[in-house]
Amino acid sequence: MESRPPPAKKFKTSQPVCGQRRNNALLQEMEIEQQRRELPIYRARGKLLGQLRQLDTAVIIGETGSGKTTQIPQYLYEASIGRQGIIGITQPRRVAAISLAARVSEEKKTELGTLIGYTVRFEDLTSDKSKIKFLTDGMLLREAIGDPLLRRYSVVILDEAHERTVHTDVLFGIVKAAQKKRKELSKMPLKVLVMSATMDVDLFSQYFDRAPVLYLEGRQHSIQVFYTKESQSDYLHASLVSIFQIHQEAPPSHSILVFLTGQEEIEAMSRTCREIAKHLPQGCAQMSVFPLYASLPHLQQLRVFQLGQKGCRKVILSTNIAETSITIPGIKYVVDTGMVKAKRYTPESGLEVLAVQKVSKAQAWQRAGRAGRQQAGICYRLYTEEEFEKFLNMTVPEIQRCNLASVMLQLLALRIPNILTFDFMSKPSPDAVRAAIEQLELLGAIECKDSQIILTQLGKKMAAFPLEPRFSKFGVRLESSRSNTSNIRQCLAHALFLNAAELQLDGTYATLDTRQPVAIHPSSVLFNCKPSYILYNELLHTSKCYIRDLCVVDPEWLYEAAPEYFGRKLKGVNS
Ligand code: CDP
Numbered sequence: 001m002e003s004r005p006p007p008a009k010k011f012k013t014s015q016p017v018c019g020q021r022r023n024n025a026l027l028q029e030m031e032i033e034q035q036r037r038e039l040p041i042y043r044a045r046g047k048l049l050g051q052l053r054q055l056d057t058a059v060i061i062g063e064t065g066s067g068k069t070t071q072i073p074q075y076l077y078e079a080s081i082g083r084q085g086i087i088g089i090t091q092p093r094r095v096a097a098i099s100l101a102a103r104v105s106e107e108k109k110t111e112l113g114t115l116i117g118y119t120v121r122f123e124d125l126t127s128d129k130s131k132i133k134f135l136t137d138g139m140l141l142r143e144a145i146g147d148p149l150l151r152r153y154s155v156v157i158l159d160e161a162h163e164r165t166v167h168t169d170v171l172f173g174i175v176k177a178a179q180k181k182r183k184e185l186s187k188m189p190l191k192v193l194v195m196s197a198t199m200d201v202d203l204f205s206q207y208f209d210r211a212p213v214l215y216l217e218g219r220q221h222s223i224q225v226f227y228t229k230e231s232q233s234d235y236l237h238a239s240l241v242s243i244f245q246i247h248q249e250a251p252p253s254h255s256i257l258v259f260l261t262g263q264e265e266i267e268a269m270s271r272t273c274r275e276i277a278k279h280l281p282q283g284c285a286q287m288s289v290f291p292l293y294a295s296l297p298h299l300q301q302l303r304v305f306q307l308g309q310k311g312c313r314k315v316i317l318s319t320n321i322a323e324t325s326i327t328i329p330g331i332k333y334v335v336d337t338g339m340v341k342a343k344r345y346t347p348e349s350g351l352e353v354l355a356v357q358k359v360s361k362a363q364a365w366q367r368a369g370r371a372g373r374q375q376a377g378i379c380y381r382l383y384t385e386e387e388f389e390k391f392l393n394m395t396v397p398e399i400q401r402c403n404l405a406s407v408m409l410q411l412l413a414l415r416i417p418n419i420l421t422f423d424f425m426s427k428p429s430p431d432a433v434r435a436a437i438e439q440l441e442l443l444g445a446i447e448c449k450d451s452q453i454i455l456t457q458l459g460k461k462m463a464a465f466p467l468e469p470r471f472s473k474f475g476v477r478l479e480s481s482r483s484n485t486s487n488i489r490q491c492l493a494h495a496l497f498l499n500a501a502e503l504q505l506d507g508t509y510a511t512l513d514t515r516q517p518v519a520i521h522p523s524s525v526l527f528n529c530k531p532s533y534i535l536y537n538e539l540l541h542t543s544k545c546y547i548r549d550l551c552v553v554d555p556e557w558l559y560e561a562a563p564e565y566f567g568r569k570l571k572g573v574n575s
C-alpha cells in the first residue's frame with residue numbers, strides 16, 4: 001500500500017480557497033491511510049493473505065474494531081484474490097451494509113457504487129464495475145434464488161456470524177452447497193469466510209468441514225467495563241441517570257450510545273432527555289438526542305453518523321441495530337441496559353411474539369465494542385457482574401425461535417431437493433417445520449402430494465417478494481380505491497386470515513387460530529373501539545399479549561379467504 005504525499009507544486013497562490021480545500025482533502029486521505037495502517041489487522045496482513053490464498057473456507061475471529069469488516073475485503077482485492085468475481089460481504093442489517101460500503105469506498109478513494117457498492121432491500125448501489133459488495137444476508141439469499149451457485153461471487157464473507165439471523169443460518173447451508181457443487185462442476189472456486197468477534201468457533205469450524213480458525217490478535221483502543229453494584233429494577237430510570245451523570249462530567253465531544261429495546265421506549269426516552277436537558281444549570285453543555293431503530297426512515301437513521309455540533313453532546317438511543325458492525329463517530333460511552341426485544345415462537349400456539357428479554361454475553365460484548373472504535377472508551381452495564389454471568393453465552397439462533405414459513409418457502413424456491421433434511425447448522429424443531437408447512441399450504445403457496453412438497457404458481461410469485469409469505473399473498477390489482485378501503489381490507493383478510501382476533505362476550509379479544517387471549521395495544525387508534533373482528537400484524541408481549549398494526553374486517557371475508565381452514569376450526573369448536 002502506497003501513501004500519497006501531497007503534490008505541492010499543483011497549488012496556485014492565486015486560488016487560495018480552492019488550494020486550501022484540496023489540501024484538506026489530501027490531509028484527510030492521508031489520515032485515513034494512517035488509520036488503516038494503525039489497525040491491529042494491518043500487522044497480520046501478509047500472514048493472513050498467505051493463509052487466505054490457500055484456503056477455501058476459514059473462520060476468522062478478532063476483537064471488535066480490529067479491522068475485519070473494512071479491511072479483509074480490501075486486502076483480498078489488493079492482493080488479487082478473488083478478482084475474477086465479486087467479493088460479497090453480508091451484514092445482518094441494512095444500516096451496517098450502507099455505512100460500511102461508504103467507509104470502504106472512502107478508504108479506497110472511489111465513488112460509492114463504482115468499485116465498492118451495496119445492495120439492501122429496495123436499494124441497489126452497485127454497477128458492472130463493483131468488485132466489493134456489501135449486502136444484507138437477506139439480499140444474498142434472494143440472489144441465491146436466481147442462482148443457487150452464486151456464480152457472480154468469487155468470495156462470500158458471512159460477517160457477524162454470531163448473530164445467527166435466520167437468513168445467515170440458511171446462507172451457511174447455501175454457500176456450503178454452492179462451494180461443493182462448483183468444485184464438482186470445475187467452475188470458479190468459491191471462497192467462504194465466516195467472521196465475528198464473539199462466536200462459538202468450534203461449532204462453525206465443525207459445520208464447515210473442520211475449516212481452520214484464524215485468530216486476529218489485538219484491539220486498537222481499550223474499553224473499560226463497569227457493572228452496577230446492585231441490581232436495577234428500572235433500567236429506563238437507570239439509563240436516564242447514567243446519561244445525565246456522564247453529561248455533567250465528561251467533555252461534550254464525548255458522545256453517548258444507549259442500548260434500549262424498541263421504538264416507543266426510545267421515542268419516550270428521547271422526549272424525556274430533551275426536556276431535562278432544557279432545565280439543566282447554566283454552564284452545562286447542550287444535548288442533541290438521536291433515536292435509532294429499524295423502522296425509523298432511512299435518512300433519519302443515517303443522521304447518527306454525522307459529526308456532532310461543537311460544544312453539544314450527542315446522545316444516541318438505539319435498539320440492537322447499532323450493536324454490531326457499525327462505527328458511529330465520536331462514541332466514547334456506551335450504556336448497556338442488557339435488554340433486547342427479540343422474537344419468540346411457539347409452534348403449538350402458532351404465535352410469534354416480540355418480547356423484551358436479557359441479551360446474551362456475545363451481544364453484551366458487541367455492545368461494549370461500540371465504545372472503542374475511534375478512541376479508548378467506557379461501557380456502563382446497568383446490571384451486576386453476577387447477572388452478566390447468568391446471561392446465555394450465545395444468542396439462541398433465530399431459526400429456533402421464529403415462524404419458519406418464509407424460510408421454507410425460500411428453500412423451495414431455491415429448489416432444495418428435500419427441505420425437511422436441509423443442512424442447518426442448528427436444526428429447527430420438527431414442530432416448527434410442520435407448522436410452517438401447514439401455514440404455506442393454507443396460504444396456497446405449496447401443495448403436498450404423495451409426501452412431496454410442491455411449490456404452486458402462487459407460491460413462486462410469493463417467494464419473489466422480499467416479504468413474509470402472509471404479506472406477499474396480498475398477488476392487489478393496481479386501481480384507485482377512491483377512498484373506499486373495503487377492497488384493501490378484503491385483500492388483507494385474504495392474506496392475513498391466520499392473524500385474526502375476535503371480540504369475546506366479556507369485551508376481551510382472542511385469536512381465531514388458537515384462542516390465545518390478546519389485547520389491543522394502547523398505541524392503536526382502535527384502542528378504545530370494540531370491533532367484532534380485527535386483523536393484526538404484530539404480537540407484542542409485555543405485561544400481557546398485545547396486538548398492534550390493526551385493521552377491521554368482516555367475518556365473511558375471512559371465511560371466503562380460507563373456507564376449509566375455518567370449516568375445520570368450526571368443527572373443532574362443535575365437537
Ligand atoms: O469488523 P471490525 O469490528 O473488526 O472493525 P471494522 O468495522 O473493520 O472497523 C475498524 C476500525 O475502522 C474501527 O474501529 C474504526 O476505527 C474505523 N472505522 C471508522 O472510523 N469509520 C467507519 N465507518 C468504519 C470503521
Ligand code: MG
Binds near residue numbers: 068069159
Ligand atoms: Mg465488523
